[in-house]
Amino acid sequence: MSKNYCPRCGSLALSSHDGNQYCCEQCDFELFRNAAAAVGVVLVHQQHILLVKRSKAPKAGMWDLPGGFVNPGETAEQALFRECQEELAFELNCPLRYLGAWPNLYAYKALEYPTLDIFYTVTLASRPNLTADKTEVQDITWVSTAQCGALDMAFTSGGQAIAAYLKRPQ
Ligand SMILES: [Zn+2]
Structure with missing residues (x-):
């Protein structure tokens, strides 16, 4: 799964299973991609x-x-x-x-x-x-x-x- 930079902690640890909800493995931040x-x-x-x-x-x-x-x-x-x-x-x-x-x-x-x-x-x-x-x-x-x-x-x-x-x- 490709990783992205977390907008909160900056780690390359943000990933998503469905392309809508992203989670950071480092700091537990969650990012939702809404319309x-x-x-x-x-x-x-x-x-x-x-x-x-x-x-x-x-x-x-x-x-x-x-x-x-x-x-x-x-x-x-x-x-x-x-x-x-x-x-x-x-x-x-x-x-x-x-x-x-x-x-x-x-x-x-x-x-x-x-x-x-x-x-x-x-x-x-x-x-x-x-x-x-x-x-x-x-x-x-x-x-x-x-x-x-x-x-x-x-x-x-x-x-x-x-x-x-x-x-x-x-
Ligand atoms: Zn993070």
């Missing part, structure tokens, strides 16, 4: 879904749904409001409908973070004015619901959220 929470939104206007093209790694240049990681202490809804504001200067002040949550792997700088991505959908009465924060989003597009099934998305969870939106009773 990080993230949020995303299927924003819909007249049979079109908003997609954002990622500026940053991982998956730079690929299409994604607006969203991001949940900060400690935030509700999922607060995280989504904040992310829409940060990425798109968009005030998400309409009712959210829960779509579902899917696990994902977020590979960043040689570490793979397991996440649980929580998705909502919002139906907009008008197409909003959006201003992309270019450090996060290099492009924005509205894709017709007929075409979005064929898109190669940055993360499988985003594709699953769109599929769930398309399958749900309208």
Whole structure:
């Protein structure tokens, strides 16, 4: 079994049987590798879904749904409001409908973070004015619901959220 350095005592004595729970043979420290929470939104206007093209790694240049990681202490809804504001200067002040949550792997700088991505959908009465924060989003597009099934998305969870939106009773 491969050993890792213990974050408490520094010994090369941290190991795991299942990849989720790690124990240190030297100091008895236990480390749990849990999924990080993230949020995303299927924003819909007249049979079109908003997609954002990622500026940053991982998956730079690929299409994604607006969203991001949940900060400690935030509700999922607060995280989504904040992310829409940060990425798109968009005030998400309409009712959210829960779509579902899917696990994902977020590979960043040689570490793979397991996440649980929580998705909502919002139906907009008008197409909003959006201003992309270019450090996060290099492009924005509205894709017709007929075409979005064929898109190669940055993360499988985003594709699953769109599929769930398309399958749900309208
Ligand atoms: Zn230790």
